[in-house]
Amino acid sequence: MERGFDGNGMDAAEGRMRGSNQSGLRAHNKRAVLSLIRRNGRLAKAEIARRTGLSPQTASVIMRALEAEELVLRDQPQRGRVGQPSIPMRLNPDGAFALGLKIGRRSVDLVLMDFTGRIRGHERIAYPFPRLQQVIDFVAEAEPKLRGLLPARLGRRITGLGVALPYELWSWADEIGAPMGIMDEWRDLDVRSALAAVTDLTVNVANDATAACAAENVFGSTQSADFVYFFVGAFIGGGIVMNGDLVSGRLGNAGAVGSMPIPREEGGYAQLINFASLHLLEKMYEAEGGDALALWRGKVSWESFGPLLERWLDRAAYGLAHAIVSASSIYDFESAVIDGRFPANVRSQLVERTAAAIEKINRQGLAPVTLRAGTIGTDAREIGSASLPFFAHYLLDHQVLFTEAD
Structure with a gap:
């Protein structure tokens, strides 16, 4: 059996993978390969095989699958001293997209981000303090605008909606001048369900500062x-x-x-x-x-x-x-x-x-x-929120915690 890379230094063969477990291992290895390419910018198949512990044959199979899914692109060949030139692979910016929503104490932003972390579109409004209905109305209006920036073929590649908001958003209401009790509507709110009502996308949620830190770590x-x-x-x-x-x-x-x-x-x-x-x-x-x-x-x-x-x-x-x-x-x-x-x-x-x-x-x-x-700068929280769906579907980062709508 192929010796798989499981992210914990374990030999996948020891697990005696069978049936659906084999399928899960293949999916995991694809995520590992995408994560390696993302971290390094571009990598050749031989280097991917060396770093993951996969055989060159299996690494080639994975790369062909990722290329067929249009998640990666071939870069310019690199010629060495002997043999055939190596062909580095890089992430395809149009391979996947995500929406990122940052709910702040003074403004709310929605961005459309591509697979390499570049923002393709940005909508925002400012307010004295966040009101739930105002945020929902904003998403309902801004999401179609951002979707419309992509042709239909690429629009189908929007993976999900990531949401970043402060821990205990209702706290420190006095400091931002909110009337007494008006921000309590956020206290027991199920953010995922509230936003699922206005979008057909899977919703992932994280703390806003944690998301900003993740953006710096991943894309910075x-x-x-x-x-x-x-x-x-x-x-x-x-x-x-x-x-x-x-x-x-x-x-x-x-x-x-x-x-x-x-x-x-x-x-x-x-x-x-x-x-x-x-x-x-x-x-x-x-x-x-x-x-x-x-x-x-x-x-x-x-x-x-x-x-x-x-x-x-x-x-x-x-x-x-x-x-x-x-x-x-x-x-x-x-x-x-x-x-x-x-x-x-x-x-x-x-x-x-x-x-x-x-x-x-x-x-x-x-x-x-x-x-x-x-x-990263001003948009760190927005980029961090938009990266959540990518980690949920394509990349490996077990330390980025998010919650997903059922």
Whole structure:
């Protein structure tokens, strides 16, 4: 029997696969091959066989099947010193598509993403706070628009709908100015069922910051296998990657960095969300007579914040610095990645100021941590949500947890 690659270093032959188990092993090996190609950009059949432990013959059979399904494409032949040139294979951007829905505290976004992680279409609206019916109406209107961007032949390749939303969306309602009790409609909501009523797609759900971290790990170019991740949105969230895998945690809430206690300069403690969240910049802007929602509607340039932005950057960097040092005392992360819903130049300033703030903290006994700017940017949560159907149907990543509609 063929020696299969099962992702855990086990010899598939030892399992004495028969019947449907053999079919399951073949499907698993196809996922493993697609995942290898996705991680490496392109790979030749011989290299795929070497890395998976599959025989060259079986690797060729799998590659022919994936090519017939139009999930992979042949790249330009590479000539070596002797023999026939090798032909690397790469993912076909048009091989599969997914919709990704990000439900945030200030806006909701729906994207159409191809198999290589490129966004083909994007719809969004901003609001003072999320209302369930408004989100459902938005999806009902935006989904046909995005489907219409593809010809009918490719439209049938939309794999599913991934949804990313904050853990306990109804929490911190006071901080975003929502009327008392109005966000309780999210408390016991079955998000999958609610969205299944307006779409015929399979629905997968994940925490929004976890999805952003997954996007960085899967589609980004951080080039680190161990990092703690911070995404600055209306509130700050994060994730943890160890040995190249996204760690979800015992209850699926690993990387809840927004709740980390940070010392106040005036004494006492507050959570990280009170230092490094955009709702603080909103409040500062409102205090000077500005329209906070203009930030989410894209109707105000970041340069217009002037000294407000400088003060916010200093406060956010202070909080992030303490959070990163605290995280590095628990696990020796190689790097800390900072991203968020802001322009690249603002992200760069935040990384620089955080690095400077870390230098002021006593780190005796701790391994140094390299600070890196996130490589996905504003759309990290949307890309992460759209990747969920791909993992459900085509790729291997046992550490990305999602739930699927029945």
